[in-house]
Amino acid sequence: MDVREADRAQSVQVGVIFLFGFLIVGLSLYQVTVVPEQNQQVEFNAYQQAAEDLTDVRNDVLTAAGRDTTIGTTVKTGVEYPSRAIFVNPGPPPNRLATTGERNVTLENVEAVDSEAENTRTFLESNVSGRSYATRDVVFTPNYDRFTGQPMVVTGHQSYRVAGDRPIPMTGQTVLQEDRIRLIRIDGDLEAGGSSVGVTTEPVSPATRTVVVQGKNDEDITLRFEPPSGISASGWNETTGQELRTANPQRVERVVEAPDGSHVEVILNGSMTYRLQLATVEVRDRETQRASEDPVARYLITIQPSTQTVRTGETTEIVVEVRDRFNNPVSGETVTVDGSPRGALDSTSERTDGDGTVRFEYTAPENTGADSVDLSINDGSESYERVAIGFDVVSQAAGAPGSEPPIVDITSPSEGESIEDDFDLNATITSIDQSGTPILAANWSRQSPVNTDPEPFDSISADGPDGCSYCVIDGTQPIDISGWTSGEHTLRVTGRDASGQVGNDTVTIDVAEPDLTFTDLRDSGDRLVFGIANEAGQEVTIEEVGVDATAIDTEIYVDHDNNDREVQITGTSVQDGHIDTRGEKTFSADGTLYDLENGGNNGQYATLGPDDSDVEIDIRYFSQDLGSLEYTTDEANADVSVILRLSDGSEYTFHFRQSN
Template structure:
């Protein structure tokens, strides 16, 4: 017996197969189109987050350069996709953060506008300054966001590099040429070191100040001129046009910038020569193999030193910051406490205490003869204090020609005080003539001070031997002055901190006459009356007495209380007597001065009590 056929289950099976096919198609479509779009959006969001991280890194680097207060910051290199139970994700997206060698930043035509002589030497020696630097670059390795830019940090500017398409400045602006509190400012921050990290997770950047910070007393002023304005030239992935039009270097809006252009494959910024520019620079290290810059020059605030004084010297690098390396400094001559070679500490400073005087003492960066790498100065003697101690008096030296000594120690010489002239008789004056200047400080004679002698021509005065001498315990520095007879006059100079000048001329043979003399002096007081009687006998070998004066000074107060002229004296021999009434019960110094017709004079003093 044959059973009847039943086909009701076929429809169910076919329906199940169709439903499964639809599900497969849906899942395949979702995997092929939706999952990639969602993952691409995740990568885009990560790209935005990385730029935010890099802005934080940039600010930390600038903070380290400016104040030394940089701190570690993290950058999330890559991203992971959400777990999908029925779908397949690509491997996590990774990223690379690394340093790339950018090249050299060149600052040209910069002239130092300050007064520090060693800084001036440095800029005269290196009119073109070169600073090597690197850029910090983030490169994503996304699976889907294929047009994602690389992010580049250089010279304080963070921008996006879309490869051959374009470069676009990111959130930050440039720092090269700005206006800081009304002052045109050049700010150069270079990067040094080797950094490379690749992966998905976060990595840390810890800025290290290798030269700086620049917000300190080391900032200087630079200037250019219309014919040779300051230029800043540097390599960059971003075009000169982008630097000019997409940052604050735009000349119409930045009065300090004259032009931005491409020059030999690099960006060149030409500054407006109207301004002086504050120059701030720093080197910041990231990663490993960081290196502080070498020393560039040595300087000190002290133009002179004093025996017993400690002077501090600063060794700076070309960023104008104190070096952080240990640098050897040699002192010559070594009239100092301790060794003549010392090393700077981490603050770039070294100190020497002086034990002896010296002229043109030299503090030098060891074994380097470049002019900017040594500093010359004088070491002066310490002033003796009344109690026998030593003081470091920094008041100016007083230098004065000792004309009385010159006249008294040479024949045929006369000094005219009316026109400050030393007159030489060619017949009787010696050749050479011994001359000297006295050096004092606060009226105290100074020993061990170098005095330079010079003249403004070689007509009458032919020179000094030696041209410099050291003062003795009386404050004198005696040298020989050569001379020729002739017409006219020559000015001679004595210099030792302060200076003094004296006119020298010759006269016809026999024209110089002998000075007058005071042969006798009598100064008496009538007890308790306040009356003083002054008498003097005068003479002149040439018979040309002219006049005399009497000056009375109170010994206790130092005040001049009386002066009078005696015009009646004349001839070759004369005398006078004068009665003077002044205060009682005081002590006085009475000075008599006699003059001849040639202007020569002589004085004598007596002390009397009323």
Template sequence: MEWRGDNRGQSVQVGAILLFATLIIALSTYQVTVVPEENSRIEFDAYQEASGDIVELRNSVLSTAAGDGVRGVTVKTGAQYPPRIFLVNSLQPRGSVETTNPGTVTLGNINGSVSQFEGVGEYVQEEGNVLDYPTKLLRFEPDYNYESGADTYVTNGFVYRDYDRPIPRASQTLIRGNTITITTIAGNLDESGYQTSLTTVPVSAHVNTVTVTNESAGPVTVTLPTRLNATDWNDTVLAGSEKVKNVTRGPRPDTVTVQLEGNRNYELKVAEVELKGANDDGEVNDPGGRYLVRQTDEYVTLNSDDRVRLVAEARDIFNNPQSNLAVKFNTSAAGLDLTTSTGLSPADNQIVRSNAEGNAVVWAVANDTFDSGTVTATLGTDTSGTDVEQVTFTVSEPQAGSGGDGDGGTSGGQISDVDDSTPTDEDTALVFDIENTGSSDVTVTNFSVSTPGRQNSGASSLNKLNHHNSPEVKITGGGTDGSADEPGNGNDFDTDGTTYSLDTDAVIESGSQASVTMQKMNSGDLQLTYDLTDDSANADVTVTLTFEDGSTKEIYLRVTNVNS
């Protein structure tokens, strides 16, 4: 028998091969065209999210610098592709966040003698009227497979993408109005991965604001490290800043110098923040103490119990308080001893540690043989400090007719603030009552307002008093009313500690109360909720009244809410 061939299955086999080939071609086409397109879109979205995370990191740095403590932020430094069963992804991109470009911010041609506290001027003068602060830039460096996103930098609050012309993502905080805010970055941050968890740690938060002006005829200058040129700073970073005269190339490579208007007072705030990985140990040490300022008056009188409280604040190079620093108080005055509490034996010297507000506190205690004498406070455990490391207090017996509360001289010692005399709700004016508790009339001749912002840094947004054609300051109801009116359209009283004269002196009679009104804050654009406090360490706003005999009385206001 002869068998015949059978090819009936060949068409099925050929069809299967063609179908498989078609599938392979489709997958290859998808791999070559669709997968890169999808992954590119994922990377683009990741880049946008990472830019937002860097802005959030910048905000955390600024919040930490302002005293809000340690904060944590997660930055999406990479991108994550979806799993593909029959297709292949590139390696997952892993970007990085790092501190880089170490340099120095230099504040030049400054004079600190206009500050509320005498020690500031001496410190600035000892530094040659130039203050240097080391810092670094913060950089996010993406490493995508398909997208070519530019690096993102943070410098003095300004966040930008580093293209040929910078693309801003958040505005600068260096110069705003008459306020200079220098936020330096420390630490050796270098984190990479799909996402990184970071921590901002305060090294020195700018809880203090000091007033500075130009030392010589030239402008106040701020020289800072940057990758941007002077044109970028003029046209983009500082565009619209009224107090900026010009930005020029700096004296060092990769620096610019910002020139500010001269013959003006500027409020200076300086802070240092460490950036590190969330699980890393801190590497930056506390800056230590640099100088002392008096938190009680230089000339004080004993209370009725023959004691008076003396407070010296220890500050670092950033002008901020430092805790746990040794301060030695000593006196050689006959009949005067020092003690840190009523339970300790008085002695002619005491070494105390500064508290959380940087304040070192002793009590001067007198006996019957005491008339007057001085107490010296020195930063450290000996008495060989430099001029800026020492402050002195002159203690004396109260004069006849003085209230003797240790808060000024004869007239100032008779004045006390009246509890619960501030507004219960937010207000555009500073309003409080004072009382003359002495046996003689007192005359108020001058006043000043400053915004130390020791508990609420938002109080520093108060920069002027202006009530247009009405008196900005009124002292009424105590006997003879007094007032001060800054004449002219648009003129105002600055709240930078500048002392102004009353147009009409106010007389507060013995045993009388007077109401003090200072209006309107920032021309009515600012409302504060506040109350009185006896502790200067809690003062956000300080009002100083000067009397005819040259003595003073400080009124401390603690701000609980800011509405601008």
């Protein structure tokens, strides 16, 4: 063999070995540099998706706390690395989504106003003011291989990222908005991880009732919070505390930290009134069963005046409501008749319905005089577990003057009249051809949906004949409906004459929902712009907005990239509104309602003045072109619907369909 040929063969072998070595080195460098960088970006994207999902969980908490609706959201807790034929990915990250231990929220020095039922006032004083509510938080703890993410926390009043011991708000706070105090207690035992976790949020005691409160003796009200998981009192004060002070300067007097850092105190102006709402929801893994106990009966109120006048043999209805410790109605609780009234009842006990109410039929005895029906819950040992409905039983017989009570006639408003603004209640009371004696008292009260004690008319004029001018009187009472819920309200007017007899009349009116109407369609395609007008005759506030485009595609969402304001509400005379999800694609067009202030970043409610007739709703930009739309009132054939939810809970939906 030629020696030179052997040398050439050895050179080829050495070259192959060198090339193989370079390949191994290159692959190794790619594994330790490029693969980690790519995975870090994948982990960052997964973390951002988890943030969007937790914002949805926060919205679920708000919805379940106010609507008695169970909602589910899937939270992306893991990460999906790209498939690699040669290179190696790390194992699944041990990220965890869990509920924390309990912390306390306390409301101090608060009392219900005089217009609330007596038992409501008594219960709040002894069982709400100064008592603590134990609540939990939902915490996502990331532990990715490369990306270092901050823990994220969902509480009953806000959601945060946690930087050190300082919260970075992901949503606005809901504990105090204008005059509404809303305390949402979170319960549940959640501990899960993996690729994703199905989270169910279920109402335990939804805030379907509101109690108007103020400070005792007009002194300051204190809201005391133990800080959420991982957050210090000073950090909470510098962020959420500052937000509270800025948004409510007339109501929030100061926010202070305990010297030992154990809690913060929000001091509210107690001379002002507040609408108090309390709620409990359970947050749990979708695969587990509800663990929270059903709320139990705590106090009893009447849904009518505590004293009524009836004729002998007359049948009337007694309606009472049972409430839990959060002032919300409780179903399935037993209300018992105590003692033996002179009149007859159709039952000695009844169970509350889905609205927490029971009804008894009372038939007055044949003998005139006083009667009382006593009702109770539980063992009746507490005063707020009992109510007494008094009856003044008067004669049915007609005849000479002196035998009949005065005639009461409510002249306005009329039965069933729709009321949109403050109004005057007018009534005429006469004893002519009845007792023939002067009218000594004329009172009015609300009978439902809340019961108020009778109050004298503001203005009374005598209109009777000579010798008995007060045998006929006209009464006028200005009625302020601010704070009244929409729907039916029954008013009662009573008149008592000098013989001691009492007559009455009632009228049921319909307090109209604030009326928002469609005016014109201004743009459609990858955005939807239309006009509305406020014809309610009063200010209305839009708090939540939702879009449902699932008839076109179930995956459509609204995203304005990294710009703000996916939804803008402009042209108002009081306050324009918007929501900003900052390109996180959290605004799904699947009918989910998003809170303008708390569904994204730096949002703002929209308040329309009573004469606003050119308000614009601008929703941008849809992930898929909606095509050319036209307005329709036919919900069944709608392709896109926009839902506006007002501060009083009423909703308005505007429907659009694709034009041919």
